Amino acid sequence: MLWGRSAARCNFPSCRRDCVIPATDHDHASPYIGKLAHIVGSSDDGPRGDADYPKEKLDTYENLILMCSTHHDEVDAQENTYTTDMLRRWKCEHEEWVERTLQTAMVQVGFKELEDVCSFLLSTPCIPESDYRLTDPSVKMQRNGLTNSVRMLLDMGAAKGPTVQSYILSRVEGDYEYPERLKSGFLAEYHRLFTENQRGDELFESLRAFASGGGAQFHRAAAGLAVLCYLFQTCEVFDR
Helix, strand or coil: CHHHHCCCECCCCCCCCECCECCCCCCCCECCCEEEEECCCCCCCCCCCCCCCCHHHCCCHHHEEEEEHHHHHHHHHCCCCCCHHHHHHHHHHHHHHHHHHHHHHHHCCCHHHHHHHHHHHHHCCCCCCCCCCCCCHHHHHHHCCCCHHHHHHHHHHHCCHHHHHHHHHHHHCCCCCHHHHHHHHHHHHHHHHHHCCCCHHHHHHHHHHHHCCCCCCHHHHHHHHHHHHHHHHCCCCCCC
16 A cells, blocks of 8 residues: 555655666566655654554554655654654655646556556456446445545546546457456456455555556556556456
8 A cells, every 4th residue: 555655656755766676678676675664663762663652553554654765764864853743744745746646647548558557467368257247336445445545546547437448449359358358467466465365445556556567657557547447347356
């Protein structure tokens, strides 16, 4: 959730560096230059430690902020300069910036961007589908434990639903199995994440990162979100 809502970028206001090392001809992309910093310290005597803070909340999304390696070490080295209130404000402002930037990128999503995010999903063997029921999105959200944070993303992505549908239809003429193979890529990843006990917003954010390739390019993230939301609305992914 933290990586997705931060767009895989450092939350330090003057930085916003992409925390994913791009793939090369010899290696996969890797998120090794990003670190999860604790807002309230992970130990009472650590940076920004607070003995009164509930221990069960220390390693949760609410108490973590994504930083590049440099700024992670800087905020921990100067805990009196970089306070818990400051880090919480940075995180909130950064996620609001991500949302605004993603909305701008979503407007620009077209066939080219959709092609970029769909191409790698087509390598998974087709999973037969026999249940074609549609479920109201609000009911489906409740059934899958999704919060209003995801509703905002679903509404944003749904605006591009007609474009996604048109793109898929444009591919059917030359490849009638295209929709099923596209769906299969998401289903395979959904089942893998589900078996790892991911649920709710965490599962949605993992699928969103999967669709966008896990990078920090907003046009790719917007297109990936558009495809995921289309499949969510047509009941191809998540429990009906």
